[in-house]
Amino acid sequence: MGKVIASRLARLVATLLAVTFLTFSMTALLPGDPVNAILGVEAVRDPEVVAKIRADLGLDDPFFLRYANWLKDAATGDLGQSYITDQDVLTTITQRLPVTAQLAFMAIVMALILAIPIGVLGAYKQGKWQDSSTSAGVQIALSIPNFIVGIFLIWLFSVRLGWLPASNWNRITTEGLIQNLKTAILPASALAMTQMAIFSRLVRSDMIATLQEDYILAARSKGLSDRFILLRHALRPSSLSLMTIVGINFGALLGGTVIIEYLFAIPGVGFRLINAIFQRDIIVIQGITVFIATAYVVINTIVDLLYAVVDPRIRKG
Amino acid sequence: MYISYTISGRSEMVTRGISGFEGVSLSSHDSGSATLLSVRNLRTYFHVGGHPVKAVDGVSFDVGVGTTLGIVGESGSGKTVLSRSIMGINTAGNATTTGSVQYNGSELIGKTRRELRHFWGEEMAMVFQDPMTSLNPVVRIGRQLTEHLRAHKNMSKAEAEEVAIQLLTWVRIPEPKQRLANYPHQMSGGMRQRVCIAIALACSPQLLFADEPTTALDVTVQHQILNLLSQQQVERKMAMVLVTHDLGVVATRTDEIAVIYAGKIVEKAPTASLFSEMRHPYTQSLFWSIPKTSEPKHTRLSAIIGRPPNLAALPVGCSFADRCPYVQPICREVEPDLQSDGGHAFACHLPVGSAAADVALSENAAAGLAQSQSAAARRESNAGVSS
Numbered sequence: 001m002g003k004v005i006a007s008r009l010a011r012l013v014a015t016l017l018a019v020t021f022l023t024f025s026m027t028a029l030l031p032g033d034p035v036n037a038i039l040g041v042e043a044v045r046d047p048e049v050v051a052k053i054r055a056d057l058g059l060d061d062p063f064f065l066r067y068a069n070w071l072k073d074a075a076t077g078d079l080g081q082s083y084i085t086d087q088d089v090l091t092t093i094t095q096r097l098p099v100t101a102q103l104a105f106m107a108i109v110m111a112l113i114l115a116i117p118i119g120v121l122g123a124y125k126q127g128k129w130q131d132s133s134t135s136a137g138v139q140i141a142l143s144i145p146n147f148i149v150g151i152f153l154i155w156l157f158s159v160r161l162g163w164l165p166a167s168n169w170n171r172i173t174t175e176g177l178i179q180n181l182k183t184a185i186l187p188a189s190a191l192a193m194t195q196m197a198i199f200s201r202l203v204r205s206d207m208i209a210t211l212q213e214d215y216i217l218a219a220r221s222k223g224l225s226d227r228f229i230l231l232r233h234a235l236r237p238s239s240l241s242l243m244t245i246v247g248i249n250f251g252a253l254l255g256g257t258v259i260i261e262y263l264f265a266i267p268g269v270g271f272r273l274i275n276a277i278f279q280r281d282i283i284v285i286q287g288i289t290v291f292i293a294t295a296y297v298v299i300n301t302i303v304d305l306l307y308a309v310v311d312p313r314i315r316k317g
Numbered sequence: 318m319y320i321s322y323t324i325s326g327r328s329e330m331v332t333r334g335i336s337g338f339e340g341v342s343l344s345s346h347d348s349g350s351a352t353l354l355s356v357r358n359l360r361t362y363f364h365v366g367g368h369p370v371k372a373v374d375g376v377s378f379d380v381g382v383g384t385t386l387g388i389v390g391e392s393g394s395g396k397t398v399l400s401r402s403i404m405g406i407n408t409a410g411n412a413t414t415t416g417s418v419q420y421n422g423s424e425l426i427g428k429t430r431r432e433l434r435h436f437w438g439e440e441m442a443m444v445f446q447d448p449m450t451s452l453n454p455v456v457r458i459g460r461q462l463t464e465h466l467r468a469h470k471n472m473s474k475a476e477a478e479e480v481a482i483q484l485l486t487w488v489r490i491p492e493p494k495q496r497l498a499n500y501p502h503q504m505s506g507g508m509r510q511r512v513c514i515a516i517a518l519a520c521s522p523q524l525l526f527a528d529e530p531t532t533a534l535d536v537t538v539q540h541q542i543l544n545l546l547s548q549q550q551v552e553r554k555m556a557m558v559l560v561t562h563d564l565g566v567v568a569t570r571t572d573e574i575a576v577i578y579a580g581k582i583v584e585k586a587p588t589a590s591l592f593s594e595m596r597h598p599y600t601q602s603l604f605w606s607i608p609k610t611s612e613p614k615h616t617r618l619s620a621i622i623g624r625p626p627n628l629a630a631l632p633v634g635c636s637f638a639d640r641c642p643y644v645q646p647i648c649r650e651v652e653p654d655l656q657s658d659g660g661h662a663f664a665c666h667l668p669v670g671s672a673a674a675d676v677a678l679s680e681n682a683a684a685g686l687a688q689s690q691s692a693a694a695r696r697e698s699n700a701g702v703s704s
Contacts, residue, residue, distance in 0.1 A: 127410070214451045215450060217406060217445070218445055218513075220437070221437050221443045222442070222516065223436070223439055223520075224464060224468055225468070226430075228464070228468070233456065237454065311455055312500040313454055313502050
């Protein structure tokens with residue numbers, strides 16, 4: 001176990017080095033200058049001021065030196081301050097990442113709760129009306145963009161019914177869980193829709209393959225009920241690729257909920273990341289990237305460990 | 318009590334089986350015993366494309382309480398589909414099964430799956446061919462042994478586990494209690510098949526289907542598994558349908574044998590009678606294809622020439638005609654009926670041993686038909702050995 005953790009940590013460090021270096025190079029390659037964003041277009045005309053700021057921020061240093069400096073600070077836990085707002089990057093992340101993580105987590109859980117029964121039903125009734133109608137629904141869910149779903153949900157639950165707020169975010173720490181969920185449920189549902197469609201397709205196709213297995217026929221010949229066979233014999237062997245995709249999509253959601261965060265005015269990390277990219281705020285981009293990449297690696301490590309829980313053949317003696 | 322065989326033991330085992338049939342007591346075959354299973358005119362067709370694939374095509378037989386029926390045929394002869402059709406566990410949506418299957422007086426064909434479920438596991442059970450795939454790899458042995466006990470017999474978990482330990486002891490698995498926590502991949506193939514037998518026996522079924530139960534196993538284990546099945550069958554007075562491609566397997570372990578070809582029974586007789594006077598050329602070819610230790614070294618294996626026919630496009634007349642050493646024009650025109658000669662039934666125009674068959678064989682051999690020439694040579698060498 002210690003060996004496994006050590007190798008995972010080594011992999012995490014390697015991933016972080018690669019990801020931060022690539023992010024740093026990408027942002028360096030982008031045209032435009034953070035100084036423009038800091039000073040505004042008027043002030044840029046004053047070359048002296050510009051030169052002073054560039055020197056202060058170390059922007060004139062060679063690329064590798066800048067990356068090395070950032071890396072040195074990051075290793076001591078100092079992710080720096082935003083060029084634009086002067087806000088501490090670590091503070092930004094600790095405030096915003098939990099919001100996005102909660103949204104992503106809720107979306108994945110809601111998607112799974114719906115997708116597993118739908119996928120199992122589709123496989124069990126393959127080719128029958130239950131299958132074709134759920135497949136059609138899933139197809140529709142897959143082809144509607146998140147933000148359209150978001151707008152529809154706002155119209156229905158906020159404008160027409162007035163049950164839930166249309167925007168804003170209540171923090172658990174200050175407003176409590178109920179108030180928090182009131183603001184989280186709509187954006188999470190909008191995100192869950194696509195995930196649900198992807199997951200249920202996966203469960204259906206894996207389940208169809210599993211139901212062809214000899215051990216399913218053997219279980220049937222023992223006189224077990226279909227329900228028992230589906231849930232206690234077929235579901236587990238059918239869930240390995242689902243787990244892989246859940247891990248990948250969870251990671252992707254951490255950086256990919258921008259539009260929904262924007263639509264619902266949620267102070268998440270994605271929103272901040274997009275702003276930082278537009279402003280060439282490399283320090284903020286780097287800091288957020290580190291956290292998202294770490295989350296990715298951690299989530300996928302957890303998924304790897306879960307494989308062994310689901311399939312005993314993967315466990316090592 | 319178990320003879321251990323070396324790797325070369327397969328042929329030895331087979332010849333022992335065959336040569337030993339005269340000595341086998343057939344007392345368990347009681348022609349007067351009550352009929353447990355009665356199959357009449359059973360047909361299972363798979364509808365693929367335009368023509369139905371006739372996997373089982375008009376099969377009828379009875380199995381008495383506590384007796385064993387052997388069903389013998391090549392791969393693709395329909396024997397696996399037959400046993401699954403009798404139980405009603407065919408899963409393919411494109412299959413239709415017609416005819417009649419009476420189990421203890423109740424008709425099974427036409428029953429819904431929900432109704433059949435009360436027969437499955439409890440009244441009739443099946444041991445599958447490959448223990449590597451017929452146990453769920455992600456479910457512990459203990460649950461696979463107890464889940465149907467709990468469902469059918471309303472046992473508590475503890476009660477069912479007691480029974481499971483007993484079952485594992487019966488099938489000679491050491492440390493049965495510890496084994497309950499194992500997953501299938503932690504066991505060898507022979508052990509897994511023992512577990513499968515224990516699972517099948519759990520609810521004390523009256524009728525056991527064993528569908529090539531040893532084909533996937535190491536030859537050294539095959540014998541043990543077959544003996545275990547026979548022993549449990551006798552002890553429990555359970556009826557058994559033993560499906561196999563190996564005449565050697567059924568020779569000593571059955572009361573009656575049905576030879577199946579292209580979805581039809583071509584010969585059916587009490588075991589002793591079948592071996593002492595084979596009537597169907599296909600049965601004879603199967604018998605000849607078993608290698609014997611009495612033969613000199615490097616004797617060519619005698620395979621049946623040709624392949625089983627396409628079940629979606631069966632020829633007119635006898636399905637075996639193309640591979641038959643005795644084939645005559647009538648065989649390609651008229652399909653022979655299953656005719657009964659006492660308890661011995663066969664479907665052939667020129668049954669083995671008849672004068673017409675002898676004439677046909679020498680004519681065909683002279684005309685250069687390969688299977689007839691090798692059959693004629695075989696007969697000559699057999700005659701040489703026995704004289």
